[in-house]
Amino acid sequence: MDEIISSSSSSSLMFQATSPALQQRLQFIIQNRPEWWVYAIFWQATKDTHDRFLLSWGDGHFRGTKGLASKASNGNTQPRFGFDLERKKVARGIQALFSDNPSDVAGLVDGEVTDSEWFFMVSVTRSFVAGDDIVGRAFRSGTYVWLAGDQELQFYDCERAKEAHLHGIQTLVCIATPFGVVELGSSDIIKEDWGVMQLAKSLFGPEREKQQEVDTMKEAVGINGRSSSDSGPSDFEGPFASASTLDVPSKKRGRKPSIGKETGQNHVEAERQRREKLNHRFYALRSVVPNVSKMDKASLLADAVTYIKELKAKIEDLEIKVRVESQKRKMVAFDMHETQSTSTTGDHTQRSSTSYGAIGMDVDVKILGSDAMIRVQCPDVNYPSARLMDALRDLEFRVHHASVSNVKQLMLHDVVVKVPDGFSFSEEALRAAILRRLQI
Structure with a gap:
């Protein structure tokens, strides 16, 4: 527990530097979509000492599952003992790092700490290199990754998708933006919806395109905070202050785009399409093999080979009978x-x-x-x-x-x-x- 809390201390400055506008954008996505999203996280992109893009916690908003939300509103949650008590201690330590009001921390962890809430809290300590895991792959490709259902979460070759599935997440979405990645998780199986990607990209896109949308968002969410006239442009630029080292495309005329970057992006896109095609083939193979011992790819291939040998033996027997x-x-x-x-x-x-x-x-x-x-x-x-x-x-x-x-x-x-x-x-x-x- 001490290791988790101490590892989170390095992220406390990030929480202090986070502007209300970033939190409002995450809440706006969750509260203005018909689907029930359990949480929303913004992974902020920066460059490390080795000139690599690093995606770390920018901010997050936890809504909770439907059952948990109804219990919280009725006041029917009852504390449990054992491992859940240890979770509460760690949760208080993590939330104390970025909560301005201590009473809010006590209220958040008074009840039962669910698997999804625990997964959301420990995400504070996570970070990803661009190109690694589901968050880094979405940022490197510049598009999105949408995983829904047990099979897609288990077969997708990354630790965060498997960890999310173990904590009750049935739909995991990562949407790339110019300054990071928006991650959404739900305990329901949600089909791919282009409207979610459009909303996330519009809220976390270039600042000149979302000034009007953030003003509307503040009125819809109803969160106390400074008005746009008081806060000024810094409310919108605050979350991306540490991302100033990002390569922003130049607006000067006559400057040609880098051929090397385009080639790298093409390779990344081709690799992503190859992996998607390979996963679809595994899904098709899983549907025709009657008996599958385990859900991993190696076991699936072994079961498929066994099944093919059985079919071959049956064919030979039938030929002899003929x-x-x-x-x-x-x-x-x-x-x-x-x-x-x-x-x-x-x-x-x-x-x-x-x-x-x-x-x-x-x-x-x-x-x-x-x-x-x-x-x-x-x-x-x-x-x-x-x-x-x-x-x-x-x-x-x-x-x-x-x-x-x-x-x-x-x-x-x-x-x-x-x-x-x-x-x-x-x-x-x-x-x-x-x-x-x-x-x-």
Whole structure:
């Protein structure tokens, strides 16, 4: 706790230098939008000793969640003990650094310190380098970052988005301005609205464009403070006094813009678009993978690889089943054809037997496990070896070994083949199928 309070002491001068106009602008954004924003923070841009842009706490306004606001108005909040008591001590120390009225500090932390309020308070100690985390990336790109929902907050690769999600924030928005970044947080899921960006940029844009808007804002918010006639221009320039080292574009004619800066901005914009496209692809991948063990990208990719391997195994099983069914249909067709040919008439059977005897063809089949031994003996007429190979090819048998002998015009074939998967026919059925093929 002491470390947090002591680290906040370096920011006390910043709070003292903050003008009422900056606080009024943040309140104006929250109170004049239909969405319920829990808090608003302005991260002020300065340059450090290494000539790098540093975004640190400029000012903030906490509204609270809807439930907390209603309890506070009814006076029904009750203090809790344990870790919440420690939060209150730290909260009092942090708020005492930048509150002018001690009674306001006691009133703010009298009740329960919620997760969102704690997240808002400890943000005082945070700072970001341009290009790092969500705040620095928004400032470097010159646009905005809008994260809504559990998936976008968890998948966005930065610590502040994850920390906000852990403290109950469902929508986190960072809008770049010429002098810093406006951050908005809500406990509700809010869809992207261009009106929020326009309002923030108009209030925190160049001073000559927002003089009239700030006057209207003071009347709408109704906050006590000096009038514009009393405070003068310093009320508007105060928040950006420490940002005087920012590179303000020159208004002199004839001066050309820096090509190097434009090139750097183009690279930053391209990198931002690449990251957004990559995140969208992860969202699409998450939607098609049925079982995801964790929400991080590495686990998602591992689960996707496992799912693809399962699909590949299922495809291989289906292909085997298709081949088996095809083989069964072929063998059934052979059996049906053989049955029809042998049961037509007695005369036809006699003619077939006479023909077989005249030709002198003999087929013997032995099936041993996944292999089959086929011996065919026939006269050397009309290329019997070629017809035997054609018959084995039609039956989708793979030949392991084959030998052919010719003795006194009699051909002797010995063939060893591999039986296809799912083959469930008898030796006699296979013999009839081969014999039928050889006599075509």
